[in-house]
Amino acid sequence: MPRGAPANADRMKLFIGNKAYSSWSLRGWLACKQSGLAFDEVVLPMSTPAWDQAQANELAPSGGKVPTLWDGDAVVWDSIAIIDYLNDKTGGTRFWPQDLVARGFARSIAAEMHSSFTALRGAHAMNTRRTIPTPATEAVQADIARIMELWAQARARFGGEGDFLFGPFGAVDIMFAPVCTRFMTYQLPIARFAQTYVDAVLAHPFMLDWIAAAQDEQWVIDKYEPSATA
Incomplete structure (x- = not known):
């Protein structure tokens, strides 16, 4: 059994940090x-x-990172890695578009979310317990503009009649879900079509459960609260 493995490995175990942050x-x-x-x-x-x-x-195998997923002897960390592991485990039907062209675009923008938008992420930490209207800097506005471009392309080309970027809820929506919470928390300016998408993400039953649980957390970390700048 790998170092740090949970004693009871009958069910998958996901180790996460604060739901508020x-x-x-x-x-x-x-x-x-x-x-x-x-x-x-x-x-x-x-x-x-x-x-x-x-x-x-x-968390030792992941170098102390969350989320870390244990599944028997398997340990997986990093959100995209977890998505791909679970995609393989469930037969490749729940996360990525089945169409090759759509899947290529979906993987590309998910990867861009993973590696980019540092201005937005740095200036507006996730806080699902607060509404904190905050002006966007020029760098944050540039990040938002790029996100709007990606979302518009996904919706126009692959969204169809569904509420999400590629029709049904999937991997790309998972990757952008924390961005949707930031737009809500900080009241950042976004396009009208994007607000409809954000509303759909925040109204998803999974998101409602997460946000409700965050409200019940008692822990407060000052650097993620309104006075924080990073």
């Missing part, structure tokens, strides 16, 4: 929900003894 945890959790497979979630509140202890145990 951890955008990458949200992605991993949505992937597990979208898979339809049974899993146990373990919330490790950041900056607490439980978090510190997990660094040397369940």
Whole structure:
């Protein structure tokens, strides 16, 4: 059994950070929900003894990162890796478009979300408990403009009659879900069509469950609260 493996490995176990703040945890959790497979979630509140202890145990294989998914002897971390692992485990029908052209575009914009938009992510940390109207800097506006471009292309070319970027809810919506929460939290300016999409993401049952759970968390981390700039 790998180092740090949970003692009871009968069900998948997903280790995540605070639901109020951890955008990458949200992605991993949505992937597990979208898979339809049974899993146990373990919330490790950041900056607490439980978090510190997990660094040397369940999170050790990932270098202390969340989300980390344990599935028997398999350990997977990084949100896209978790999506792809669960996609393989469920037969390739729940996450990515079946059409090759659509799937190529979907993977490209999911990867761009994974590696880019640092201005938006740095200036507007995820906080699903607050509404904090905040002006967008020029760099953030540039990130938003690029996101609007990607969303418009996806919706026009592949959205069809569905509510999400490629019709049904899937991997790309999972990757952009924390961005949707940022647009809500900070009241950032977005296109009208994009607001319809954001509303659909935030109204998804998985998102409603996550946000409701975040409201019940008692932990507060000052750097992610209104006075934070990063």
